[in-house]
Amino acid sequence: MTQAIPAAIPVGTLVVIGTPIGNLGDMASRGVEVLESVDVLCCEDKRRTGVLLGHIGVRVPKLLVANEFTEAGLVDEVLSRLGRGQRIGLVSDAGMPTVSDPGRHLVSAVHDAGFSVTAAPGPTAVTTALAVSGMRSDRFVFEGFLPRKGSSRKKRLRDIAASTVTTVVYEAPHRLRRTLKDLADICGGDRIVVVVKELTKRYEEVLKVPLSESVRYFETVEPRGEFVLVIDGGSDEAPPVEDDVIVGLIKDATQNGTSVSDSVRLVASELGVGRRRVYKLALESGVGRS
Numbered sequence: 001m002t003q004a005i006p007a008a009i010p011v012g013t014l015v016v017i018g019t020p021i022g023n024l025g026d027m028a029s030r031g032v033e034v035l036e037s038v039d040v041l042c043c044e045d046k047r048r049t050g051v052l053l054g055h056i057g058v059r060v061p062k063l064l065v066a067n068e069f070t071e072a073g074l075v076d077e078v079l080s081r082l083g084r085g086q087r088i089g090l091v092s093d094a095g096m097p098t099v100s101d102p103g104r105h106l107v108s109a110v111h112d113a114g115f116s117v118t119a120a121p122g123p124t125a126v127t128t129a130l131a132v133s134g135m136r137s138d139r140f141v142f143e144g145f146l147p148r149k150g151s152s153r154k155k156r157l158r159d160i161a162a163s164t165v166t167t168v169v170y171e172a173p174h175r176l177r178r179t180l181k182d183l184a185d186i187c188g189g190d191r192i193v194v195v196v197k198e199l200t201k202r203y204e205e206v207l208k209v210p211l212s213e214s215v216r217y218f219e220t221v222e223p224r225g226e227f228v229l230v231i232d233g234g235s236d237e238a239p240p241v242e243d244d245v246i247v248g249l250i251k252d253a254t255q256n257g258t259s260v261s262d263s264v265r266l267v268a269s270e271l272g273v274g275r276r277r278v279y280k281l282a283l284e285s286g287v288g289r290s
Contacts, residue, residue, distance in 0.1 A: 009037055009118075011085035014078070014110045016103065018122020021094045022200035024055045026123055032056050034120040038089035040081055042066035042074065044102055048093045066090065071102050075109045082115045095124045100144040100170055125199055126168050129228035132206050133166075133194035136233065140166040146179060151252045153182075161187045164233045173223040180218060183231065184211035192232040198225040241271050246278055247285045254287055263287075 009015060015034050020026040035041065035053070041060040043049035044067045053060060066074050078088060090097050090106060097103030110117050130137045141163055147153040160167045160183065171179050176195075183193065189212025197205040203225065207214065211231075246267060253263035264282055268275040 009034065009087045010116060011087060012082045013116040013118060014082065014088050014090060014107065016097050016107065016117065016119040017089050017091045018096045018120065018124070019052055019091050019094060020200065021123050021125050021128060022198060022204070024052060026200060027052065027056055028120070028122055031120045031122055032058060035060060035089060037087060039086040040064060040078075041089040041091065042078065042103075042106065043090075044092045044097075049091060052091075060089070066106060067102050071105050075106060078106060079109065079113050079115070082110065082113070096122060099124055099126065123200075125170065125196075125226075125228050128199050129168060129194070129196045129230050130166070132196060132199075133230040134208065135166045135192075135194060135230050137166060140168060143167055143169045145170050145172075148175070151256070154248075154252065157182055157186045160231060161234065164235070166233055167231045169229040169231065171227045171229060173225060173227065176223040176227055177215070177218050179229070180211060180214050183229075184215050187211060187231070187234065189213075189215075191234065194230040196228040196230065197223075199228065201225070241273055243281055246271065246273065246281050247287070250278065250282050250285070250287050260287060 015038065017031050017034055018028070019031070035056070035058045038060060040062045041049070042064045044065070046063050046065060049063065064074055064077070081088060090103050092098075092101035092103060095101065098107060107117055126142050130140060141160075143156060143160065146156050146169060160169075169179070180193070180195075183191070189210055191211050192208065193211050193214050195205075195207040195209075195214055197203070197207075207217065209217065249267045249270070250260075250263050253266060254260060258266070260282055264275055264278045267273075268278045271278075
């Protein structure tokens, strides 16, 4: 069971520590105290973490790199150190570890081994972007980074278009233009998006516009920095499904080896449209022909 952190961290405890998402001045004083008390600090990047530690004047005895490539290989060492009574901290480059960042596997392994896990919380880009967006936040969906290509990307985009609650998405600068265009195509250009750039940093920007306008804006402005997209939810009344959307889904399904009849059934169920219409479109598009 996760325990609340006392004044002094118990031995054999993993502490998940939130770090600033941009401005280093946002480091919480309690987080500094925790960093001062750990025996080992698991971090995503030693250089980035070293900059933070230098800024707050803390020296940690040992740093271990826990990124997407090395995290699984650290489990045995972390558990061994906890078993010897060491206190271990876990940070990512920015924000809360495990939130679209490494750390989840370590935390899960520590739980499974029966050691304590607690947190010294800090800011996250998800809730910070929601706060400055002005969008509805009583309910929202966090999508993290979208798949880069393929049917999984198409499905996630369709889920966003169909959602009636606010959606938060992270995006890298070199993929921003494509993602905004894909969102405009599937959600409609009138759907409102808040594009948040470089939260809490010197060049922070918050742009609240229809998706179509965001596409035009970034055609003339080079995307630089880290981005969070906050996308307004759609209407509770489902829009009519276009024929080309149905045909595209049938083709995706059959290309993955699903039979035409099963593809028709799955697509009709997913989109909430009649099977007769889906089957007719399959035949007309050539998918149902031998």
